[in-house]
Amino acid sequence: MIIFFVDQNHKNKTLSEILDIQKLKDVDKQIEAANGLPNECYISEDYLAYERDKIFCDKWTVVGVGSSIPNAGDAKPYNLLGIPLIIIRSKDMKIRVFHNVCSHRGFKLLDKPCNLKNVIRCPYHSWSYDFAGNLVATPHIGGLDIHQFDKFDKNKSNLKEVKTKVWMDIIFVNINSNEIxxxxxxxxxxxxxxxxxxxxxxxxxxxxxxxxxxxxxxxxxxxxxxxxxxxxxxxxxxxxxxxxxxxxxxxxxxxxxxxxxxxxxxxxxxxxxxxxxxxxxxxxxxxxxxxxxxxxxxxxxxxxxxxxxxxxxxxxxxxxxxxxxxxxxxxxxxxxxxxxxxxxxxxxxxxxxxxxxxxxxxxxxxxxxxxxxxxxxxxxxxxxxxxxxxxxxxxxxxxxxx
Ligand code: FES
Ligand SMILES: [Fe+2]
Structure with missing residues (x-):
């Protein structure tokens, strides 16, 4: 599978370092006098990193449709310009979206579409999460055959859920949880x-x-x-x-x-x-x-x-x-x-x-x-x-x- 990433080096530039802000302001004029979006919005990698945050993470963005995961336990990975996500249908048939990363050492949990029986199990050390994202198993966390550890609070290591809404079968997410x-x-x-x-x-x-x-x-x-x-x-x-x-x-x-x-x-x-x-x-x-x-x-x-x-x-x-x-x-x-x-x-x-x-x-x-x-x-x-x-x-x- 080919995965496309937003180059993290491009993250630090401000919008005014990427393009002429006046050009953006000229878009929001009466149509007769308005300019279209400047070229950087279509060809600049720096811009893409900025857009990922301001457009795809701040807004209600579509990541798929419900009918592509019709059965309870159906799960698929989705890569939003480098942000790994899991889209899953839980047992109550609700669609949920999580960040696709294990809270232990950060392994990407799901690599390809599949049907899961009861848990999302991390392939690295087998920590497992239920379909609501709760961390339910931490094998050998306290040493061989000791699966609990007093000083470790499981509740703090649940999967990070993304704000999700399904409308007319379309799955919308708001990654930054800041949209109306x-x-x-x-x-x-x-x-x-x-x-x-x-x-x-x-x-x-x-x-x-x-x-x-x-x-x-x-x-x-x-x-x-x-x-x-x-x-x-x-x-x-x-x-x-x-x-x-x-x-x-x-x-x-x-x-x-x-x-x-x-x-x-x-x-x-x-x-x-x-x-x-x-x-x-x-x-x-x-x-x-x-x-x-x-x-x-x-x-x-x-x-x-x-x-x-x-x-x-x-x-x-x-x-x-x-x-x-x-x-x-x-x-x-x-x-x-x-x-x-x-x-x-x-x-x-x-x-x-x-x-x-x-x-x-x-x-x-x-x-x-x-x-x-x-x-x-x-x-x-x-x-x-x-x-x-x-x-x-x-x-x-x-x-x-x-
Ligand atoms: S990274 Fe997932 S269990 Fe260790
Ligand atoms: Fe057309």
Whole structure:
């Protein structure tokens, strides 16, 4: 397994030593006068170390989805730009995230996905933790066959748990425990989507086991995927086929306030169909909006797409300054649509459709990465009519950094 680290040497620089702060301030202007994020935000390793703290540790960040650890005891390691984590489903089916490090000598506890029976056992000296992170066994700590030691207080050496919340199967973590309460954080989006789905509908979402997942590795900074997702401006050039059915003019901007998400919606969504077969639909969907679908980037690193008959989570795993793994997870309404044999071909086609769209975007986002090495470009500008949601994301990043 290849592991990417943020070089610790890069940690000590202040933001003003990394980039021109005025350039960041110029992002948060009226769109006509605003500058995009400066080049360092896409190509500087010093910046990446800063961003890891200010964006990925300070905010609600996505590290995976619950359906990839469906059973009690399922556990997987996750590397957040060098920070080792464990994502585990405990016996009460709750998802928990811990720092993946033994409190004894600091051995990394879990190396690959597995199903654990009762404990997380450290391979080094076999200290063991239960699924709530409690240190429950310290073999030979007092000498051979003496497993307790008076002067050692086990309770002080439990695993360090990370603040975690699962919403629509998406696992959010707030490593630095300093972000607002998740329910408050997500409320503006839930209110926006209340015309489509309510809380009961969340329970109807079922991940498809056969054509419900693919991933893409792209050679660019994670932010390019978000900014590209926020706008429909590139539809005619990058997605000419899609533009024939859902034209650029059928789209509208989405700008969440307070500024936590942005994206676009379409008014021309057509349900996929094969013969007379279609996927089940959400029953509480506003009748006047049956053809609406919405594509929202929830900052920093997850893009979600909601349609009357399916939902997807397209989340980003940053692997380095110019390397990102995109994970696509697809959900349907109820088990029959998600896993029934009758709709298998339709699921296959739907997955292929999205994969083609995401593949078309790869050239766009990798092209922006290449361009960011130019010394004559330093953030560029925005179309006041077409780039508002992208500008909104830039503002969020800039304000999170300062
Ligand atoms: S480092 Fe884990 S038991 Fe020693
Ligand atoms: Fe696109």
């Amino acid at each position: 309460d998740f329910n408050k954080y997500i409320k503006p989006l839930e209110q926006r989507w209340s015309k489509f789905i309510n809380n009961d509908d969340h329970n109807l979402l079922v991940h498809s086991n056969d054509y419900g997942y693919f991933n893409l590795e792209v050679k660019c900074n994670w932010k390019f995927a978000i900014e590209n997702y926020c706008e429909s401006y590139h539809l005619p050039t990058i997605h000419p086929e899609l533009n024939k059915v859902s034209n650029i003019n059928d789209h509208y901007h989405i700008q969440g306030l307070p500024n936590r998400f942005a994206g676009q919606g379409s008014k021309k969504y057509e349900q996929p169909v094969k013969g007379n077969k279609k996927f089940n639909t959400f029953s509480n969907w506003e009748k006047s909006m049956l053809k609406n679908s919405e594509y929202i980037a929830l900052f920093p690193n997850v893009m979600i797409g909601l349609h009357i008959d399916h939902f997807y989570v397209f989340w980003l795993e940053p692997l380095g300054m110019d390397k990102t793994k995109e994970h696509m997870q697809i959900y349907y309404v109820g088990d029959e649509s998600a896993n029934g044999e009758e709709l298998k071909e339709l699921r296959k086609e739907n997955s292929k459709f999205w994969k083609n769209v995401m593949l078309e975007d790869v050239s766009a986002i990798e092209g922006m990465q290449d361009g960011r090495h130019s010394p004559v470009y330093n953030g560029g500008n925005f179309s006041p009519a077409m780039d508002q949601p992208t500008h909104q994301f830039h503002k969020w990043v800039a304000n999170s950094l300062i």
